[in-house]
Amino acid sequence: MNGARVEFRGLRRTFGTAVALDGLDLTVEPGELIALLGPSGCGKTTALRCVAGFERPDAGAVLVDGDDITRVPANRRDAGMVFQSYSLFPNLNARDNVAFGMRVRKAPAAKRHARAAELLELVGLPTHGDRYPHQLSGGQQQRVALARALALEPRVLLLDEPLSALDAKVRVTLREEIRRLQLSLGITTIFVTHDQEEALSIADHVAVLKEGRLEQSGPPAEIYDRPATPFVAEFVGTMNHLPGRLSGDEVEVIGQRLPVQGHTPGATDVDVLVRPETVLVTPAEDGEALVVTSSFRGSSVRLLLRLDDGTEILADLPGHDATRLAPGGRAGIRLVERPVLVAPRTAAPVEVLTAAE
Amino acid sequence: MAALTPTVLPDVSAPAHVPGRPRRVRVWRGVVLVVAALYFLAPLLASFIFTVNDPTQGFTLDAYGEIFPADGFAQSLLLSLGLAVATIVVVLALTLPAMLAVRLSAPRLRPVMEVVCTLPLVVPPITFVAGISTVLRWGPDYLATTPFYQTVMAIQNPSFPVVLVIADVVLALPFVYRALDSGLGAMDVRTLVEAARNCGASWPHVVFRVIIPNLKSGLASASFLTLALVLGEYTVARLLGFQPFSVWIVTVSGANAAMSVAVSIFSLLLTWLLLLILSTVGTRQRSGP
Numbered sequence: 001m002n003g004a005r006v007e008f009r010g011l012r013r014t015f016g017t018a019v020a021l022d023g024l025d026l027t028v029e030p031g032e033l034i035a036l037l038g039p040s041g042c043g044k045t046t047a048l049r050c051v052a053g054f055e056r057p058d059a060g061a062v063l064v065d066g067d068d069i070t071r072v073p074a075n076r077r078d079a080g081m082v083f084q085s086y087s088l089f090p091n092l093n094a095r096d097n098v099a100f101g102m103r104v105r106k107a108p109a110a111k112r113h114a115r116a117a118e119l120l121e122l123v124g125l126p127t128h129g130d131r132y133p134h135q136l137s138g139g140q141q142q143r144v145a146l147a148r149a150l151a152l153e154p155r156v157l158l159l160d161e162p163l164s165a166l167d168a169k170v171r172v173t174l175r176e177e178i179r180r181l182q183l184s185l186g187i188t189t190i191f192v193t194h195d196q197e198e199a200l201s202i203a204d205h206v207a208v209l210k211e212g213r214l215e216q217s218g219p220p221a222e223i224y225d226r227p228a229t230p231f232v233a234e235f236v237g238t239m240n241h242l243p244g245r246l247s248g249d250e251v252e253v254i255g256q257r258l259p260v261q262g263h264t265p266g267a268t269d270v271d272v273l274v275r276p277e278t279v280l281v282t283p284a285e286d287g288e289a290l291v292v293t294s295s296f297r298g299s300s301v302r303l304l305l306r307l308d309d310g311t312e313i314l315a316d317l318p319g320h321d322a323t324r325l326a327p328g329g330r331a332g333i334r335l336v337e338r339p340v341l342v343a344p345r346t347a348a349p350v351e352v353l354t355a356a357e
Numbered sequence: 358m359a360a361l362t363p364t365v366l367p368d369v370s371a372p373a374h375v376p377g378r379p380r381r382v383r384v385w386r387g388v389v390l391v392v393a394a395l396y397f398l399a400p401l402l403a404s405f406i407f408t409v410n411d412p413t414q415g416f417t418l419d420a421y422g423e424i425f426p427a428d429g430f431a432q433s434l435l436l437s438l439g440l441a442v443a444t445i446v447v448v449l450a451l452t453l454p455a456m457l458a459v460r461l462s463a464p465r466l467r468p469v470m471e472v473v474c475t476l477p478l479v480v481p482p483i484t485f486v487a488g489i490s491t492v493l494r495w496g497p498d499y500l501a502t503t504p505f506y507q508t509v510m511a512i513q514n515p516s517f518p519v520v521l522v523i524a525d526v527v528l529a530l531p532f533v534y535r536a537l538d539s540g541l542g543a544m545d546v547r548t549l550v551e552a553a554r555n556c557g558a559s560w561p562h563v564v565f566r567v568i569i570p571n572l573k574s575g576l577a578s579a580s581f582l583t584l585a586l587v588l589g590e591y592t593v594a595r596l597l598g599f600q601p602f603s604v605w606i607v608t609v610s611g612a613n614a615a616m617s618v619a620v621s622i623f624s625l626l627l628t629w630l631l632l633l634i635l636s637t638v639g640t641r642q643r644s645g646p
Contacts (some may be wrong), residue, residue, distance in 0.1 A: 055549055075555040085545055087552040091570040101556035145552075152557065 004065045004078070004155035006051060011060035012212075013046050020046040022212035028205075033182050033189040034217075035199035037234065038209035042205045048158050048207070051190065053077045064156060079151030079156040086141045088133040094120060094144045095129035101152045103295030119147035122181065139170040146178065150185070157182065157189040159167065163198065177242035196236045200224060208232045226261065230343035233273050235245050240279070240313050244272035244342065250260055252340055254288075254307065254333060261339035270342040276302060278336040279315035283324045287332035289313070291325050305331060392592035401622070408619040420619040426468055427616065433605035439517060440474060440601060441587035442527020444525040445580045448533050451526070453576075457568065460546050474534035477527050482592040489524060490597060524593045581635045585628055599644065 006028040013021040028034045036044040043223040049055040052063050053074030069077060088097045096103075098116040107115075109161040109188045120129055123143040133141055142162050148159060159178070163171040179202040182189045193199050199206050200220040207217040208231075216228040227233035244253035246268045252259050253272040264270070281289075281303060292312070301322035303315045313333065317325075327333055408420040424430060452474070459466050477485070496509040512519035546568070553567045569576065591603040600608070602624065610617030 052551070052555060054554070074551070075553075075557045075559055079555070081552070081555045083548050083552060085548050087545070087548045089549060089552070089567055090544065100553070100558075104557045104559075104562060125516070148552075148556065
């Protein structure tokens with residue numbers, strides 16, 4: 001079972017006046033797991049459905065290993081799909097659900113059952129073959145759906161937010177199992193999600209979409225550390241917006257001069273985008289910031305600090321360091337010396353943006 | 358109807374529980390049940406007594422004995438059952454694909470379809486049959502020289518009047534639409550269809566292997582309602598001059614009152630039996646998955 005190369009070429013799709021895809025160009029390398037990440041309505045699911053054959057693009061093409069499959073009917077495409085909602089056939093048990101595709105292809109019963117048993121074992125449900133969907137938990141249903149999607153040995157696996165209906169713990173275990181399976185099978189996988197943590201943790205590549213266009217595509221670390229645009233910066237992880245003043249290649253922000261990364265807006269007054277974990281906080285009687293709130297998150301603590309000019313800053317620091325920084329105390333603030341991203345000044349000068357988590 | 362109502366009507370659950378007064382609720386439930394039972398059983402019982410109580414002989418089951426050898430009984434009953442089967446097949450073959458198509462690719466047409474399918478309830482049967490007979494009379498005059506003349510004659514063949522099937526299909530539409538709509542509403546049609554397509558299934562395969570097996574109870578209740586409607590349909594058949602079961606019952610009632618009531622009771626039992634068969638077919642599959 002080997003993965004195929006999937007290419008999106010200038011894909012466009014509109015629904016009435018709403019533009020779901022506005023010229024999407026993206027290449028997925030063979031055997032790679034790519035996460036399509038974006039807010040709802042950014043076109044990520046539409047793109048996936050174009051590969052599955054459930055949507056026909058208005059313009060552009062989808063290529064699998066160089067072959068244009070845009071006009072191929074959905075039932076003759078070489079792609080297995082796992083859906084967001086529970087999609088098992090209620091009248092069939094788990095084994096027959098997995099074997100459905102083989103039955104369509106008229107494989108002999110013995111072969112079907114053997115293969116279904118093998119796949120159920122692969123997804124960790126070796127003893128659940130006789131159960132009907134309503135006798136399975138949500139996580140188990142999605143595992144069976146995954147086995148069904150893999151049953152015909154497709155060269156592309158399409159995952160349409162398969163974990164979004166599950167509870168937090170199951171979500172984390174299942175996404176790791178999906179990754180493990182995907183790596184062992186070497187199948188090209190397109191994973192649609194709006195959960196940035198999910199995307200960053202299992203994907204080889206993350207493609208961030210905005211309004212039907214590709215905003216940035218790259219390895220997770222690159223997306224997080226060197227976001228190409230303010231949109232990506234805000235959507236992935238949490239960002240502070242701090243008022244700053246441009247001078248040449250550098251920007252002056254809370255008394256520090258930092259190099260600017262990427263292009264700079266025309267104006268000199270800008271917002272400087274800073275991650276909470278790059279804000280260094282030290283307890284200091286005469287510090288320039290006041291600790292407003294402190295929320296404990298186990299391994300880390302997130303502080304909300306306010307400068308004397310009213311600017312609010314979020315800072316993440318290790319849990320044990322935060323004991324000396326109780327709300328109401330004063331603290332000194334420094335930013336890690338590294339290139340920062342700047343954006344045109346937003347209307348509200350004091351704003352802490354928390355991206356969708 | 359008890360077995361079928363959940364799929365036809367919205368679930369009418371037990372009356373709202375009043376905390377601290379369960380006894381009063383139970384009493385009222387009993388009262389409602391008794392009143393309803395009287396309403397349905399009293400006429401039935403009266404009819405039964407009428408058929409078995411002969412003024413001169415006392416208790417006798419003669420009226421029931423006379424049914425089967427009666428002239429035209431078997432013929433008209435078989436005609437009605439035949440018409441019912443044909444109507445069920447045609448109406449399902451028409452509505453199911455149409456409803457699937459509307460749900461999957463033109464959801465905005467759903468209200469239109471709903472109104473169209475409900476129209477037969479609004480048009481009185483007498484108007485409907487007047488229209489049909491006008492067309493049937495008009496046909497031979499204008500089509501005499503064309504091959505359609507044969508068609509117009511063929512659909513009025515008294516041994517199997519296709520025109521009644523056509524009329525019954527129209528009359529059954531509202532009930533079939535409701536039954537199938539609630540059945541389809543109970544499952545995620547789009548996702549199931551896409552999952553099946555993704556597994557390589559062709560459209561006929563999707564319909565026969567995925568939709569129909571999961572729509573058993575909806576199909577059963579649609580079939581039963583159609584069956585009951587066709588067995589009881591009188592106006593159209595009578596005015597067009599055919600003699601299915603319902604018309605035959607009325608015809609014999611002139612000659613033998615006791616027997617005609619006995620036939621009515623018999624047909625009621627027959628309908629219940631068919632209902633029982635259909636609803637077990639519908640629920641047996643559902644208890645599995």
